[in-house]
Amino acid sequence: MGMKAYRRILVHNARGELVRDSGLVPCNSYVRQFLDLVEAFFKRVDKTAKDVDGNPTIIYDADQNANLNGVVHAGVGVDAFGIVVGTNAGITPEDNANYKLDTKILHSGTGEAGRMNYQQGTFVAPQVIAGNVDFSMSRAFINETSAGITIKEIGIICKNIANTKYHLLLRDVVSDTLVGVGETATVVYTLRTTA
């Protein structure tokens, strides 16, 4: 059955009321770098993969501590990694070889036009739920600008902290999701296996 990935985007207004919910939607796209990372673990040797700048850089640094590689847990205001969102202005389709979002929405804590306020990622440990094993990650993005922002792509970027390198692991082009002024979009990724 494999390890499936699902996504869900919820939009809440400033009063905390749910105004839009995509529901749980199958993802389309683990990208190549995910298996590059798995290969590195299996072989236990340094491994390079195409980073978000399009360069082959180290994704797995064998003699660094585990908590310095493959990290997705990004803090408040960090838009370089973790769950990220974009506008896909260039209309880039999903592809095995994707290595970055087409047009990532940047962080702003002061309401700069076209930006969103990136919150800290949250993680729920794997557990057996309704016959599946689910591992969920989520992150909220607040629109503090004076205009709506439409999310058209989402993804997960991991960080090699030891070397400050960033690699895309998943990317999905999503249905246009309008996040109105003062609204918050929460992106949830669920990785699922089923025996």
Place this chain on the structure above:
Amino acid sequence: MKEKEREKERASVVKAMLRVVVTSPDGKVLSDTGEKESKSYVIQFLEFFYGLFYATVNVNATATDGAERNIYTLTAMLNLHFIYNYGVGQDIGGIQVGTGDTPVTNDDWKLATKIAHGSGAQQLMYGAMVIGTVAIVAGNVDLETKRTFTNSSGATITVKECGAVVVLNVSPQCHMIIRDVLGTPVPVPHNCSVTIYYTFRTTV
């Protein structure tokens, strides 16, 4: 779109494709299951990725001895984690085979009845793990892994299950990440070999 309709959509999956090939001493293929989708990642697989992605806490998971042991340790070097590329005769990790056929569940933590390395009765000689390189093949991203087991026991051994075990080499602590019960048991005659392929595959 309703939830049920969404569930019918193609989902991106990290598949593990399983193939079992039996060969004679002269290399003749005696049986070949062909490539089939493995049914069974077990919970330890996602528990490792939880540790890796979250990178905030040490993570325990049920080890192959049934005890809760670290599968991810924050301050242990990366190359001590998720070890899979074991050599000749090392049946502690990598691909393993067994004779059990108890149904797979999400929280299986070991093979039902692992076949140990050796040339005695009901033993197989474990070859070295072979791990390929990630490549885009026919529209998929593939990572092939395989291991060959040779029967020198003097009698036919029937393989009914196989799996993949990774090791955190800080004790060591062994964790199963995949277990499959073969649809049809696979007999491996004396002096013949069985090769188990697990190919990890993603497709956009």
